[in-house]
Amino acid sequence: MTQTESSPGSSPEGAISGAELRLENVVKRYPGQKAAAVESLSLTIPAGEIVAFVGPSGCGKTTSLKMINRLIEPTSGTIRLDGEDIRSESATSLRRKIGYVIQGGSLFPHMTVATNVAVVPKMLGWDSKRIATRVDELLDLVGLDPDRYRDRYPRELSGGQQQRVGVARGLAADPPVLLMDEPFGAVDPITRQRLQDELISIQRELRKTIVCVTHDIDEAIKLGDRILILQEGAKIAQYDTPDTILAAPANDFVADFVGAGSSLKQLSLTRVRSLDLGQPTTAHVGEDTGPVVRRAEEAGDDSVVVLDDRDRPVAWPWLRQVRHNDRVQSTPRELLVTLDQAATLNDALDTMLTSAHSKVIVTGDRDRYLGVVDFESVTEHMRRTERDAAQQMQDAGGHEAVDADG
């Protein structure tokens, strides 16, 4: 339960900085209500994983989540963080090591972005230089240019930007656990998908233990290493990996909840990174356009992906636009829609529909450019999985169905 000092930039990728969470027979009964909101929940959330809580409205997701940071005290039962009962310390000191992110970011409107992010570090008594460095580092991590955004007030940000700051604030003191309650519920679908991608990308670097409440099964499938599907009274309907839940729903409730068309659901299970990425011509901002145009013509490309000094894609002009200028131009990075490598094929198709190129740029950690995915490679992948699935069905005969019921 020590506060790790390492910054996200310096922590080796893959090192788990999260802590295990265990709920043991946790019950919550609100006064004056017949049925318990949470009947008896037992569950282990492994360190460094994202677990998505899904279920119908009122099933007890938020209640379960808030018991973890003691915003709600359980009627009975025990919750352990890293093996230790969370009641063994004061609620305030517990909460300072559990990031908390709720819908819309819930930023304090009277504080600047930097002050919002600095709330917990300040309470922990960090010196101001360390806080300032940390704030910039976090804004960068969530894809906001610190120089541009640090001194803005929340009302000067878009919904998606506010949500990003909310995530940065939750991660500020490098807590081992992050709790999120419908974090991306208040933004439009395209922004939501971007935010999800960013969260996955951040998690790849940080490996926190993240509990994310959502009522969107697609979001759960995309984000969750595991999914907890809850029924009325927070009864566990199924707790497993997305693949298993899709392939073998434990009961009718889960099957209904996950929905039909599971071959379409494959679209939300497959990540862009599992496709072969195209490698069109790239250029860096400020380069002479002459050689760039020549390279593109040789490769037969009609557009060029422009990268900044940190290899992040910033523009995607057509070749004829490049020819207009002597040097390669940039545009504000926010204007270019890209996909994280963890985005699903579903997201990729969505994004292509709105892109002038019918292709999408794919990025990795810290928005670094990886390549381009096009429509053909997605459909090709779909056809292949369908063929494989049909093949497997034939090989396995009827066994599959029997197993799933048992």
Add this chain to the structure above:
Amino acid sequence: MWDFIGERGDLIAFNALQHANLVLQAVLVATLVAVALAVLVNRFRVLDPIANTISAIGLTIPSFALVGLLLPLTMIGATTAFICVAFYATLPILRNAVVGFAQVDETLIESARGMGMSEASVLLRVRLPLAWPVIHAGVRTSVQMSMGIAAIAAYVLGPGLGGYIFTGLSQAGGVNAVNYALVGTVGIVIVAVIADLLMLLLGRVTISKGIRA
């Protein structure tokens, strides 16, 4: 008229300062009391109707009546004047503070708690700054109202410009009666306008740019 002012210039300025000083001190104490009461009301919501009733009824008590009630307790003098002004000054601030606190988005409060803020920090760093624009508006109203009430306080020999008005009234028909009344009234208006400008300035400085209208 100008001769009248010229002869008494220093004294008038002194009284104007006294007047402003009385209002400043009374409103300061009133703000502290009102905000403290509003915190209690916000914590124990059952108090809400009580607070509303008090601030509504309180304002209907004629100030002379209050002075009359206070006199046997506190004697003639500055203390009575101060208590009287502070009492009325509290009421608009209390009403605004209760409303201001109630308007703060509860999810922000929960978010603050969820991040590990102590109850005191939640109050000082979240609730108060967010309610402050509304409270400040109440303080501004209160300052204006107190200017008039402080004039009446002169009746109990408190400091300020009110004395001129009463002198004027008691000498009605005399040579300087109108001069006295005019100096008192116009003096109060000038002090009030200056005070209001200062209040605006205070708002500029203390209300966060992020929530300013």
